[in-house]
Amino acid sequence: MRQENDRQTGPDRCLVSRRGFLLSSAAALATMTVLLRVPGLAQAQPARLVRYPRKKIGTLSGLAVDQPVAFAYPDDGAHAQSLLVRLGVPAGGGIGPQQDVVAFNSVCTHQGGPLGASYKPATKTLGACVFHLSTFDLTRHGILVSGQAYQSLPQVLLELHGDDIHAVGMMGLIFGRHDNLQS
Numbered sequence: 727m728r729q730e731n732d733r734q735t736g737p738d739r740c741l742v743s744r745r746g747f748l749l750s751s752a753a754a755l756a757t758m759t760v761l762l763r764v765p766g767l768a769q770a771q772p773a774r775l776v777r778y779p780r781k782k783i784g785t786l787s788g789l790a791v792d793q794p795v796a797f798a799y800p801d802d803g804a805h806a807q808s809l810l811v812r813l814g815v816p817a818g819g820g821i822g823p824q825q826d827v828v829a830f831n832s833v834c835t836h837q838g839g840p841l842g843a844s845y846k847p848a849t850k851t852l853g854a855c856v857f858h859l860s861t862f863d864l865t866r867h868g869i870l871v872s873g874q875a876y877q878s879l880p881q882v883l884l885e886l887h888g889d890d891i892h893a894v895g896m897m898g899l900i901f902g903r904h905d906n907l908q909s
């Protein structure tokens with residue numbers, strides 16, 4: 727608890743904790759649901775809750791620091807390539823005792839360049855993209871730090887159950903898709 731408070735008030739306060747993200751998402755959904763029920767504001771359209779698959783993608787004990795593991799999520803379709811990595815430093819949305827285990831889609835958000843083999847341990851970044859050199863910071867929710875892209879890498883939301891790591895959702899739109907669950 728203290729660690730999370732420190733992260734929210736310290737120099738990394740721009741990080742959104744996973745709990746904070748989920749709470750704000752729930753609040754937004756609740757607000758939208760109320761608005762949809764106000765007569766005249768909408769034609770009583772029921773809000774659709776997106777449900778991502780839960781998928782085991784690895785184990786905490788099997789992850790070595792700075793050794794990414796490839797997986798596909800939320801399906802095996804186009805542009806689902808993703809990386810699970812233990813950074814060795816706390817990260818936004820990170821899980822585990824050090825909050826350092828994160829996962830991201832590894833297709834560049836600019837024009838779909840492959841990023842799967844471009845992890846840089848020294849800077850905890852993915853990139854530079856072989857197409858136009860975009861680089862993304864994995865400690866700060868995949869935010870762009872240089873290059874031609876203008877969107878962060880989609881972050882895979884993780885949960886830890888015992889030693890098992892599960893992918894349970896995504897934050898951000900996968901390149902080439904109009905809906906992350908289109909397939």
Ligand code: FES
Pocket residue numbers: 834835836837838839855856857858859860873874875
């Ligand atoms: S496709 Fe990656 S920077 Fe353009």
